[in-house]
Amino acid sequence: MFNLNALVRPNVLKMKPYSSARDEFKGAASIFIDANENNIGSLAGNNYNRYPDPHQKKLKQKIAAIKGVRPSQIFLGNGSDEAIDLLFRMLCQPGRDVMLHLPPTYGMYEVSANLNDVQLDAVQLTADFQVPVEEVLNQVKPNTKLIFICSPNNPTANLINPECIEALLRGFNGVVVVDEAYIDFCDSPSWTTRLDEFPNLLVLQTFSKAWGMAGLRLGLAFASEELIQLLDKIKPPYNINEATQELALQALEKSEDLRYMIEEIVQERELLAHALPRLSSVLHVYPSDANFLLVKVTDANGMYNYLVENGIVVRNRSSLPGCEGCLRISVGTLEENQKLLQVMASFRL
Ligand SMILES: Cc1ncc(COP(=O)(O)O)c(C=O)c1O
Known part of the structure; x- marks a missing residue:
């Protein structure tokens, strides 16, 4: 049985998240002198003297409607690279826990594992770049917390067989990350359509590829409400800047x-x-x-x-x-x- 709390690092479960100025005040007001902002104005224009919405409510609502998920199932990161790093910090105790990936694949899984002092187990993709499910499940150790699968995979460009991903979701009691950075370029349905079936599924997507917004840094993670709440708890409060939130809202109108x-x-x-x-x-x-x-x-x-x-x-x-x-x-x-x-x-x- 998948038990998220048993996987999460005890310090993460115990800690209190940062409480921002705007979190501590609810209601209407006309003067905001609570966040040490520059109330005279901004040299960058617009409203940039103000901190952005730390919960990205408008953006999540809009994305939820487009993707057919609930806003509470969405985490937004400063690129999906931020979500990858936060997953390690949320689940893996440095020097103790293990992550498994399937090379040749996206290099940041390994970089983030090394940065967080997390043991990296690797199972090579098969000759046709598919997942050898039995071998992966045999490699899983008691402390393996995360499996990263990239589909379509970078750099091999192919979609990973959905049956293999499903077998891992069923056979592994940790979190299975399906990185769908390139999903918009193929006809296959996203794994976001199966979130309610698998509490251990986390899907990564990004605005950097099909949406053409790599310079704005906006990545998405979709998962159960419990998992998303934990990612939100440990993220830097203002990780998605105001310009990115505004421009993404505009882009979402252009489907x-x-x-x-x-x-x-x-x-x-x-x-x-x-x-x-x-x-x-x-x-x-x-x-x-x-x-x-x-x-x-x-x-x-x-x-x-x-x-x-x-x-x-x-x-x-x-x-x-x-x-x-x-x-x-x-x-x-x-x-x-x-x-x-x-x-x-x-x-x-
Ligand atoms: C598979 C994969 N995941 C994630 C990313 C990073 O995406 P982002 O720009 O959202 O950090 C890339 C970028 O090349 C990628 O190839």
Whole structure:
């Protein structure tokens, strides 16, 4: 049986969260001299002399309506990287507890584990980049608190088989994090639709990819109310700044534009996926459910350097076990993709 309180660090259960000035006052007032703000004004304009809503109520309401969840099931972070870090701090005792991840995958799980002095267990994805469920469950130790699954996975670009994720949710008594940073680029339903079935499920999403807001830093975690309350309890009070909250509210009104942008990216992805294998330097293009392609080339380091010489930066993933010889290429604009193809075609083997 999943028992959240038994997983959470005792100091987190015991501690009192920071109480902000606006939390301690409820009601109507016209003069706010309670938070040591600059009441004369702001050099940045707007209302930026005031602290932002620490609970991001308007934003959560709007996101809840769009995503079909309750506001109490949403945590907002300064990028999903903040949520990843807070999960370690909430659940894992430094020097004692364990996290499991499935490389090749997103690098921040490992960085956050190391930062928080949490033991990192790794089970390699299979040759087709899927989860070997039995092996993962066999690796679970009494102190394993978290399993991170990235779906669609970065850098392999594929969706993880939902049956495998479900088997982990059922077979593991810790928290299963499903990182869906790239979910908008595929047709598969989000795991947010199954939150009420699995108290140990936490879904990460972000405004950095499909929404095009990487510079604003806004990440989302969806989970049970109990889990979300704990994340809210330990987060820095004003982790989502006012400009980000305002701009995200405006962006959320533009769901049509979002759809067009996703369609365009997916279309460009398919064009690239079709054109790249025709190049003699390309050995394989892996299927993609994301906004990037994992591409196996004859000489990854040589090609990487050649592209840089021509003003094009891709991600060299060839040193990652499982990704030997591979470059990760984000889908660009039509012109950028054409230029990429042209430069890659001129690479001398
Ligand atoms: C799988 C995955 N999760 C999370 C992130 C980070 O997202 P954010 O910008 O919200 O911190 C990335 C960024 O590349 C990613 O690839």
